[in-house]
Amino acid sequence: MRDIALALFIFGMIPYTLMRPYVGLLVWSWLGYMNPNRLCYGFAISFPWVELVAIVTLLSLLFSKESKKIPWSTTSVLLVMFLLWTGLTTFFAVVPNSAWEKWLEFAKILVMVFVTLVLINNRERMHWLVWMIVVSLGFYGVKGGLFTILHGGGNHVFGPPASFIADNNALALALCMTLPFMRYLQLHSSRKLVRTGLGFGMLLTGIAVLGTYSRGGLIALVIVAGALFLKSRGRLAVVLVIVAVGFTAYHFMPAQWTDRMDTLHHAGQTDSGETRIQSYEFAASVAAHRPLLGGGFNVYQSASLWRSYGPEDAIPRAIHSIYFRVMGEQGFPGLVLFLMLLFVSWRNCSRVRKRTRDIPDMKWAFDLASMLQVSLVAFMAAGAFLPMSYFDLAYQVMALCAILELHMRQRASQPARELHYGSSPGAFAVSGNAQSVAGVTT
Template identity: 40%
Template sequence: MRDIFVTLLVLGGLPFALQRPVIGGLMWVWISVMNPHTQGWGFATTFPFAQLIAGVTLLSLLKSREKNTLPMTPITVTLIMFVIWMNITTLFALIPNAAWGQWNKVMKIMLMTFVVMMVIKKREHVRQLIWVLVISLGYYGVKGGIFTARSGGNQRVWGPLGTFIGDNNALALALIMTIPLMYYLMQELPKRWMRHLMLLSMGLCALAALGSYSRGGVLAIVAMLAFMWKKSRHKMAGAALLVMLVPLALLFMPEQWSARMDTIAEYQSDGSAMGRINAWHMAFNLACDRFFGGGFSLYEPVTFAMYAPDPSGVHAAHSIYFQVLGEHGFVGLALYLTLGLLTWRYAAWIVRHSRGRADLQWATSLAAMIQASLIGFAVGGAFLSLLYWDVPYYLMVAIMVTRTVVQQQLGMVPAPVSRLRHPRAPVGHNVAPPQGRGTGPEVK
């Protein structure tokens, strides 16, 4: 039944995606982030929905009469440079066969990220994008929160198998990043019961993140909550709420959860933590030795034998920073950090120029909440291999478009207008109407 439902949703949306590229872009975000086909048990689990949606979206983009161009901002240029650099480092990969296989996956993600940049252009598009992200990730948060409540926190919450967020730690980070986005949408909901429902969903997402037993997730949620409290206009009320709710949530979790969290301060005796540190040393040593890094998929025994302090401790990077450093060298790390810095500065610009204006309150709130999400990703991502996870790139797109909309409303840049053409003029020619009394300005 689930397989049929997902199939009908996708097939039913394709005609609309073919007509409007933005719908295809939003469908791609939904299928790539939520992976709804993984919730089935039959043919849908292996059906190439993503390829189908991507193909229709690209076709729609080619045939569309709308002006769908790539916005050439500093963020866009830096991302293009990062993609080019990843292609160069793949040519010098330590393990070519594995590298080219991963290259194929990453380049598809980047291609569709640029497509989403081209089709998301208005405030309403941004709002739809945030809703798609919240629904896609919130589904697992609500489901996982209910599961944690029913089990008393005695069983771990996992994400959909075979996806970026299938691991319990990755799912925790995804849910933590979703909570600020939910808060932004909650402020725009017109009905009180809707706001209460969204607030309940936020609580379930937080409970699911705790139920994942992710130590990195706990650090990420602490950093995110501290940032949200700092940006809040009601600091006393926010502090009182945290003082009441946090102890209750911690008391709800069983003793085994507390025991696992206690190992954060005792990482030297934790095999998993020491394995990650060994992988970080390997990535750093490799980047110092090879200007182009090791390329994609370098986490093999031969690589650790060459560069790791403990050659037997073969381990994934488990850090976005050491992942990009090991795979793409110091140049790749610099480009990736520049992307994050530019996105943060764009969001700060939006908050600074929109504050105090009622018509731009939505932009202030959205930019601040995306900053909170990025804080969570920056902290939690330090312990996870989520360099190519597409959600941070979609938030980057939302910030880019929001800044453009704010600039237009402030009169800093002209709003896009359609070109007018004289009704009798041949295609490709601009003809001025005859000058005389009562005529308007020359049409250009």
């Protein structure tokens, strides 16, 4: 039944996608983040829904009246350079078959990231993309939070099988990245019921992170909580959620959870911590011996390289750090490009915050920039302990940072006489060739 319902919904959305390609981008994001097919039991599990929607979206964009020009910026240039560089390293990869498979997967993600740069060109579309991220990943936050409460915190929370977020650690990272988007929507929703629901969603998502039993997730959750407090307006709601999640962790979670989290005090002495450190040493050694090109995607799968460059008696495993993984797989130039993407994305949001801080009708942009930064913080913090270097959400967040900054620059460059403010808070339209932006309420 689920399979049929999913198929009917997706095929039913194809006509809308053909008329409005940005609808296809939203559906693609929903499929990529929520992975609803992984909740089915029949033919829908293995059907290539994401590829189908991506192809229809690209065809729709090709024949639509939408602008097809990529808004070139530092971010878009860096994305192209990073994609080309990873392609170059793949030509010289140590594990070529696996590397090409991974590169094609990454290339598909970046193609849709560029579609995001093209199609998400006004406030309304940004708002709906944020909603899609929250609905898709928030589903697992609410579900995981309820699961943790109902089972007394005794069982681990996992993501949908065979997906980017199947692992408990990966799910924790994704949920931490989603929390600030929930807060943004809460700040800019006009309906009290929606704001209340988002507040409970944040609470349950925080509890779900606890339920993953991810130590890296706990570290990221604490950092995100602090960042939300510092960067969010109306901090009382944030404080209430932080206190409630903290109370749950201290008084509700069982002893086995506490024992696992206590190992953070001596993480290097645990089996998990030791193998992580070994993977970091392996990645650093590969980069030292192959500084320009690294070992290519999935270099950790090479048993011979582990024998040559890994610590003695090391257990081959994935490189559990976004930084060490990129360094080992893409060499030092790849690491520089990756770090520059993160830096430029942060800088874009800082510029938006500076320009909009004292403009009442641009609070939405100020808040979105702030929450994008918190999401980046979550990725950088939790990612330090996870092999999530090529997580699609991270690159779509980078794209949103660039889109928002470009939007603000275009708005600032318009003569004052060309700006016509609408009746709703934050609504404005720009005459001429500039994009029109409608006020968004929820």
